[in-house]
């Protein structure tokens with residue numbers, strides 16, 4: 543089987559997304575094969591998070607479609623195959639929840655709602671908490687954690703179901719270097735067993751070595767898709783903090 547024939551984890555076809563009457567994504571085509579590790583790069587406001595949210599079904603397509611493992615997202619039900627770490631938000635979302643509860647929500651689609659967690663589930667949660675070094679905080683309220691610690695809890699929630707596809711939107715923003723390294727090691731182990739990774743990042747840090755391919759966005763379009771090192775001139779943009787400025791300043 544040639545790489546072109548291998549199964550697609552993500553297929554984005556002619557995707558346009560409208561937010562508040564503005565076309566934020568325009569005609570995106572992207573195919574990600576199972577086992578690939580893809581970085582999505584680009585300036586602030588270029589549409590990276592919008593693309594990620596549309597891939598996980600949080601935003602509707604105005605035109606075109608997204609398929610996960612061959613199924614159009616509106617009909618996709620196998621969410622346990624997908625782990626998603628959102629761009630930094632408060633993990634608690636205003637609801638009082640402990641670290642353990644938030645991580646256990648990553649297993650919800652694996653078991654029926656309200657059915658008790660089995661021993662295997664508990665063990666998976668403990669392992670995910672160990673990976674992010676939060677096991678000793680398991681009974682603490684997430685709202686009482688620091689921002690970086692909350693992000694580590696979200697990472698544990700995404701890893702706990704051992705998903706085939708990890709979709710990460712700046713997963714380690716605000717996370718210290720030691721924790722970034724621990725997370726990169728956890729992702730490397732999963733990649734070695736065939737997990738597909740799509741990751742938005744402004745600073746790949748220890749993840750850099752894992753990337754097979756980079757996609758660079760600008761103003762809602764893909765302007766580069768290829769080997770990571772050739773993307774450097776496009777992407778190592780020390781950002782103008784606006785996509786309306788004169789454009790990129792390659793470093």
Ligand SMILES: Nc1ncnc2c1ncn2[C@@H]1O[C@H](COP(=O)(O)OP(=O)(O)OP(=O)(O)O)[C@@H](O)[C@H]1O
Nearest residue numbers: 561562564566584585586587588589590591592593
């Ligand atoms: N709810 C919304 N309504 C209208 N426009 C929006 C909305 N959310 C985002 N946008 C706009 O869509 C564009 C893309 O935003 P997006 O968050 O996808 O960018 P990004 O590349 O992820 O940026 P960053 O690097 O800053 O996270 C921006 O111009 C933003 O202002």
